[in-house]
Amino acid sequence: MAITLYELAGANSDLRFSPYCWRVRLALAHKDLPTETVAWHFTDTDALRFTGQGKVPVIVDGDTVVHDSFAIATYLETHYDDHPSLFPSANMAHARLINAWVDSTIHPLLARLILSDIVGVLRPQDQVYFRETREKFFGRKLEEVTANRDETVHEFRRALQPVRIALKAESWLGGDQPDYADYILAGSLMWARCVSRFEVLEEADVVSEWFARVRGLFGGMAEDAPRP
Amino acid sequence: MAITLYELAGANSDLRFSPYCWRVRLALAHKDLPTETVAWHFTDTDALRFTGQGKVPVIVDGDTVVHDSFAIATYLETHYDDHPSLFPSANMAHARLINAWVDSTIHPLLARLILSDIVGVLRPQDQVYFRETREKFFGRKLEEVTANRDETVHEFRRALQPVRIALKAESWLGGDQPDYADYILAGSLMWARCVSRFEVLEEADVVSEWFARVRGLFGGMAEDAPRP
Numbered sequence: 001m002a003i004t005l006y007e008l009a010g011a012n013s014d015l016r017f018s019p020y021c022w023r024v025r026l027a028l029a030h031k032d033l034p035t036e037t038v039a040w041h042f043t044d045t046d047a048l049r050f051t052g053q054g055k056v057p058v059i060v061d062g063d064t065v066v067h068d069s070f071a072i073a074t075y076l077e078t079h080y081d082d083h084p085s086l087f088p089s090a091n092m093a094h095a096r097l098i099n100a101w102v103d104s105t106i107h108p109l110l111a112r113l114i115l116s117d118i119v120g121v122l123r124p125q126d127q128v129y130f131r132e133t134r135e136k137f138f139g140r141k142l143e144e145v146t147a148n149r150d151e152t153v154h155e156f157r158r159a160l161q162p163v164r165i166a167l168k169a170e171s172w173l174g175g176d177q178p179d180y181a182d183y184i185l186a187g188s189l190m191w192a193r194c195v196s197r198f199e200v201l202e203e204a205d206v207v208s209e210w211f212a213r214v215r216g217l218f219g220g221m222a223e224d225a226p227r228p
Numbered sequence: 229m230a231i232t233l234y235e236l237a238g239a240n241s242d243l244r245f246s247p248y249c250w251r252v253r254l255a256l257a258h259k260d261l262p263t264e265t266v267a268w269h270f271t272d273t274d275a276l277r278f279t280g281q282g283k284v285p286v287i288v289d290g291d292t293v294v295h296d297s298f299a300i301a302t303y304l305e306t307h308y309d310d311h312p313s314l315f316p317s318a319n320m321a322h323a324r325l326i327n328a329w330v331d332s333t334i335h336p337l338l339a340r341l342i343l344s345d346i347v348g349v350l351r352p353q354d355q356v357y358f359r360e361t362r363e364k365f366f367g368r369k370l371e372e373v374t375a376n377r378d379e380t381v382h383e384f385r386r387a388l389q390p391v392r393i394a395l396k397a398e399s400w401l402g403g404d405q406p407d408y409a410d411y412i413l414a415g416s417l418m419w420a421r422c423v424s425r426f427e428v429l430e431e432a433d434v435v436s437e438w439f440a441r442v443r444g445l446f447g448g449m450a451e452d453a454p455r456p
Binding site: 010011012014015016017018019020021022023025026027029030041042043069070073085093094095096097098099100101103104105107118121122123124125126129130159161162163164165166169170172173174175176178179180181182183184186187188190191194195214217218221222225226227228 | 239245246253258297322323332346349357387398415419446454455
């Protein structure tokens with residue numbers, strides 16, 4: 001029996017454009033599951049009443065109703081485990097994307113919080129080298145890069161929002177146990193911790209709690225590392 | 229025999245602060261591999277000459293020299309495959325983080341490119357609903373949200389930099405085959421494609437080439453989907 005997918009539609013009911021519905025449509029195709037789609041429009045309130053909530057995508061698979069694209073993906077993965085996997089074990093590719101995200105998004109923001117503090121922990125000859133190369137790269141004095149850090153820190157914390165969302169579902173970025181994804185981001189936060197006393201995270205943040213857990217791993221290796 | 233790890237150090241040589249070195253230190257601990265660390269400072273140029281390049285982290289494992297934190301992580305994973313995995317198969321957790329990154333970073337930028345075009349594909353009654361709810365959410369008219377899209381598009385393309393980096397290493401975000409990570413981002417780009425003729429990607433971008441490959445999957449399902 002085909003799975004029914006309720007999809008957001010335009011005035012032309014064949015026009016389907018929701019990113020979340022597209023994720024599910026691609027996932028159903030990937031798992032080679034027969035699918036019938038139903039056009040749903042923003043004001044078709046009654047049509048979703050049976051789902052107990054008001055948003056698409058929704059799938060109906062026999063007696064099972066599932067909403068939320070990620071919940072649907074995980075349902076399909078576990079329920080149809082003899083079909084092609086949506087999450088094959090080549091987990092390294094995903095970690096590579098997370099690595100690239102941290103390097104290209106989180107690091108530039110962290111630099112604007114701690115760059116000028118790095119000089120303070122270096123040997124004199126390294127201070128000269130560091131200041132010269134980094135000031136050339138940033139096109140201004142190190143102290144100017146971090147001058148507005150009391151404001152920049154809010155932007156930095158906002159940029160960690162994906163991590164907060166992921167940690168709502170699981171204790172570690174690796175899932176129920178730490179893996180390299182945890183070490184990628186923890187490495188960045190250790191960078192800040194080991195050169196600066198500037199508080200890049202708020203204490204009440206779930207990211208702070210997670211970072212404390214990572215520091216506690218391996219006998220407190222990171223927790224006990226020297227700080228300035 | 230212990231693995232030797234060259235780590236960036238401060239004037240206090242016990243102070244180790246490089247994010248990339250921390251990633252490797254945590255990875256070595258995770259894999260329970262005996263490690264000796266060597267302090268390296270920015271101007272210790274000669275000390276790394278044997279590695280054929282000039283940056284830490286570097287590990288020396290018997291006759292093997294590996295640099296670059298991700299290359300080291302993958303070396304450790306494959307060479308010490310009987311030790312705890314850095315990339316266990318619970319790949320879903322990583323996909324969840326990628327999902328959260330796309331939702332919280334890519335979608336707000338995409339909205340500033342295509343939001344006002346969505347109205348044009350809706351039924352009249354849905355147009356009223358959409359305009360009312362979205363204008364309340366954004367605190368301004370839809371047309372104002374997208375007014376500067378010729379500039380915003382550059383910010384959007386920059387935000388995809390992690391994807392570009394990941395696609396340098398592999399053909400798909402899932403690695404050597406597409407998986408749900410590919411569908412997460414492709415879903416977002418289908419959203420834009422199915423409501424707007426505004427070009428969110430440059431043709432010469434590797435992200436464009438990858439997106440065309442995703443659209444070609446499953447008999448061209450996404451390629452052939454209706455557009456306005």
